[in-house]
Amino acid sequence: MSLASALDRIDAALPASLERLFAFVRLKSISADPAYADEVRMAGTWCVAELEGLGFEASLRETPGHPMVVAHWTGPVADEARHVLFYGHYDVQPVDPLHLWRSDPFDPKIEVQDGVKVIVGRGAADDKGQTLTFIEAVRALLAEDGRLPVRVTVLLEGEEESGSPSLEPFLAAHKDELARDVALVCDTNMWARRRPAITASLRGLVGEEVTIACADRDLHSGLFGGPAWNPIRLLTHVLADLHDADGRVTLPGFYDGVGDLPDEVWKSWEALGTTEATFLAPVGLKTPAGEVGRSILEQVWARPTCEFNGILGGYTGDGFKTVLPATASAKVSFRLVVGQDPAKIREAFRAHVRDRLPPDATASFHPHGGSPGLALPWDSPWLKVGLTALEAEWGVPAVVIGGGGSIPVVGSFERILGMRSLLVGFGLDDDRIHSPNEKYDLESFHKGIRSWARILTALAE
Template sequence: MSDLNALLKRADDNLPSSLDKLFDLLRIPSISTDPAYKKDCTAAANWLVDELKTLGFMATAHKTKGHPIIVATSENAPENAPHVLFYGHYDVQPVDPLNLWDDEPFDPKIKDMGQGRKIITGRGSSDDKGQLMTFLQACRAYREEEGELPLKITIMFEGEEESGSPSLPAFLEEHGDLVKADFALVCDTGMWDRETPAIAATLRGLVGDEVVITAADRDLHSGFFGGAAANPIHILADILAGLHDENGRVTLPGFYDGVEETPEDVKKTWEALGETDERFLGEIGLSVPAGEKGYSALELTWARPTAEVNGVAGGYTGDGFKTVIAAQASAKVSFRLVGKQDPAKIRENFRAYVQSKLPDDCKVDFHPHGGSPAIQLDYNAPFLKKAQGALSDEWPKPAVVIGMGGSIPIVGDFQSKLGMDSLLVGFGLNDDRIHSPNEKYEMNSFHKGIRSWIRIMNALAK
């Protein structure tokens, strides 16, 4: 059995050199979406390959049509140890607008914020270089203290996450056998607060459709034709208004097929977080939840499906006034999915609903945007429970199992293409300013993140 205390002390002693390694990686401007930084993305990939080799991994940077994907495999793991895949990304967002940064984005620093709190500054410090380095430095502590890792570990780092991961699906189709494991570890999420670690057990899926309704063959004078000609804006408004009933439920037939109620014990842990609807919405100037009645704001965003109108266009929208009946009106509608909702069925039923509301002499065109199912882990999965206990031992407050309102496409790909569930553990905070100027990562997140992965690996190995 591992000497956990010795491993944690090793991580503590290594902290200065761990920071040096993180800073070396942060100095590389690996902006994936801008072709001007292609060499820098390659440089970051090569840096990681070299670092992984020093940790005893066999590491290769695989060429893609975009930026390299790194795959590394461990040696000398115990024979019957679980096999895990750790995923992260080495690319970062652009830094614009540069004038809003307090310091150079790729010149990382440690800043003392007072009262014992320090932060690491720089683009990628939280998303995702700081996060992935917590795991690598946990592996380093194991290698130096015990000579081997407690698990069989495969690592995959991609360089296009911030630009939509265009090379990843083809890579998984061709090389999925290289990265398939018992389950994946994903460190691209966050804590509940500075003292409370979190595991995300749900990710909502997404279906999007743009609807374009056409009536007359041109814009019409509302005096000459008003009252006689179909108005596509009226038609569209009626369609959109009919998507919800008076209780906020979505009216599409079969929409709630596959949606399950949140277990009571899980809801109690969410309630224990102390979040209120007023506080959750107060940050954006609101106070009353607008979705299904009878659910808290947290449950509405973590565990319930939605139908949202993201944009509407039609008619004259310039300055002044123009009395026309538009020939066309359009709307962008998205559905966030939970549980086992079928994206294809949701899209089919939405389109059938729109068609049913359309006058005979009007037509509609649809333009699809995305279609991915929700991710729902078993709240009682053994690997989740082990990780929850390990995190609770490291942080001041017990780890909580939360949901996430958004989507992480790679987690869906792991499940659909490789049949792997994912354990989502991260140490970012809501105020880390990811994707924005002055991105930072808490020193506590980095240090205790390393210690947390040591504890998690130790628990998973038992």
């Protein structure tokens, strides 16, 4: 296949690609708001029409919520052996608060911000612009050669921004149709402007809400303070015992299965130059609180954590009330890495709480989800192909980064379809996704298209 000619075609067709993106962004596909259900369906139908126009067998698949778009390339390919699944989503976040937008969020336009051309509009980056980088790359490859480098299946979701309630049942029901060699996911960021990245690991999550109860009613602290157990006192003791003086989590077995980074990965992250000061200063902090002896990026991308996300107990209104509350509660989250078992972490936490309660106290628990950490092996051939193709396009080595949070679809692909994911995205930290005035750099869109053309071509080689 003539990659050079396809890249030239991408450059020449950029205005047409932008017009298609603008048409896509104009569709108000807000999945969380039932008032926009028809617009969400229109966006799905728009995607089907675009893919059918390229020669895919595409259809809108019904779910209990918003529909899925599924499309298969059944035409000629250079490499019959490899078959990839591309995932994106066509729904967007609500635009509230509308008054903070400088222009209509569904009237996309090109602006110049700080000397850089950007595409402004809801969904420009998350995820309509990112999704179209792949589709436009496919368009150029087909226009140039009439075939694709590898077989391609496309899955576009209409509920990603509203919790993906239909995704896992859909994957389970269509496993044979959707399970491929690797999933290509374009819903992540670059390391920096003009420095591409592949997100090779994501942390999992265990969420727990614990409530400690003592007396059968709130008590007057003047009458009962001292002799009666105070749930807030017990709760703070329980939470304080979850970390040691070096910032490590104290649950027995918490670090079982947690490995250290390969030297080459650790060195590549160190070379990125992130320090305690550069990381903390933008949020008004300067003193690190994590594991002693671990770098900032290692803590965020490759180490498990325990954090407290909310505490409630006693009187919290205006003024003052001298009361011993009957209950106190906390929401606790554990970010997990590959090798940790969410079920074991949850039970270890519950045992930690129970072991610290006196006979007059009880604890109840409410789970808030649990998923394991995920990672591509550092020597994965998919990773190597992606890194090589990105460096060829951007002229600098691509960075292998981790994700401190979770991308649920990646876990669903691995758990239900038995399939790894290659996460290549072209967003930037300042794209203001989910916020007013969302934007996507024009260069991210343009070179994102070129990057996918290179990656698909490299997969066949």
